[in-house]
C-alpha cells in the first residue's frame with residue numbers, strides 16, 4: 001500500500017475514534033442516573049462499566065467492518081487491532097468519563113442489549129447446506145443475530161468445501177463466528193429414505209465446543225427458523241438444560257413442555273413416537289459446562305430421533321430437571337418458518353446473455 005494512502009487511513013481511524021469517544025461520553029450516555037427521561041441506568045460497579053465500554057467499542061468495530069472498502073484495503077485484523085489499541089488508550093486516560101446507559105423507551109425489545117453485557121456467552125450452532133434458499137435464510141438469520149451481544153456463531157456446512165458466498169456473508173455481518181465444514185458420512189448419503197441431515201454438522205459443533213469453550217450456553221439453531229431476539233436473552237441463564245415452546249411445528253402447530261403452576265408436567269408434540277424427549281431442535285439449550293461434564297454426549301444419525309438421542313446422551317438428566325423459559329412456556333419466541341423449497345434454476349443461455357449482468361447473478365444463485 002502506498003504511504004500516502006496509509007496516512008490517510010490512520011487519519012480516518014483517528015476521526016472514527018473521536019466520534020466513538022463523542023458518542024460514549026455524550027449521546028449514548030445522556031442522563032447519568034437522573035436523566036430527563038428518568039430511567040437512566042448507571043453502573044456503580046467499575047467492572048460492569050468497563051465491560052459496557054468494551055462492548056461499545058466492539059459495536060463500533062462491528063460497524064466499521066461493515067464498510068468493505070476500508071476493511072479490504074487494510075485488512076480486518078489490522079483494522080481491529082488498531083481500533084482496539086486506540087480505544088484502550090482512550091479508556092486508560094479516562095476520556096470516556098462515567099458510563100451509564102439509557103434504558104430507552106418502554107419496549108422490552110429495546111432493553112435486550114442491556115441485560116447481556118456481562119451475561120454468559122452464547123454459542124449458536126447452525127448446520128447448513130448449499131441449496132437455493134441457503135443465502136436468503138442465512139441472511140435473515142445473520143441479521144437477527146447481529147442484534148445479540150456476546151455471541152459466537154458456528155456455521156457448519158454439510159459440504160467438502162466452504163461456500164464462498166457464505167464466508168463473505170459471515171464476514172460482512174461482523175458477527176464473531178467460525179465457518180466450518182462437516183460432510184455427512186457417505187454411508188448415510190447412499191441410504192434410502194429420510195437422511196440424518198445436520199447431524200455431522202451439529203456433532204462438529206459439539207467437538208468445537210469441547211476444544212474451545214469453557215462456559216456459556218449453546219443452542220442448535222437451524223437457518224430456516226424465525227427467532228425473536230428476546231429468546232437469546234432467555235437462553236443465556238441456562239444452568240443445565242432449558243426448554244421453551246416452538247411455533248409452527250408438528251400437526252399441533254407447536255411443540256412445548258406442558259407446565260402447571262410453574263412445574264414441568266410433560267411434553268406436547270404432534271409426533272411422540274416413543275421418545276423420552278419429544279421436543280424440537282429449536283426448543284432447547286444446554287450449558288457448555290454441563291456438556292463438558294458429559295464427554296460421551298453426541299447426536300445419533302437417526303432421522304427423527306436426533307433431539308431425543310442427544311438429550312438422552314446427556315444422562316444423568318431427566319425431563320423433570322428441565323429449566324422452563326419464555327415465562328413458564330407461555331410465549332412463543334421461535335418458529336419453524338421454513339421457506340418453500342425451490343428447484344435448482346435452469347441453466348443460463350450463454351450465447352444469448354454472454355455480456356450481461358445475468359452471468360454474475362447466475363453465480364449468486366443455485
Ligand SMILES: *[C@@H]1O[C@H](CO)[C@@H](O)[C@H](O)[C@H]1NC(C)=O
Pocket residue numbers: 261262263327328
Ligand atoms: C412461573 O410460575 C411460578 C409458579 O406459578 C412463578 O412463581 C414464577 O414466577 C413463574 N415464572 C415466570 C418467569 O413467570
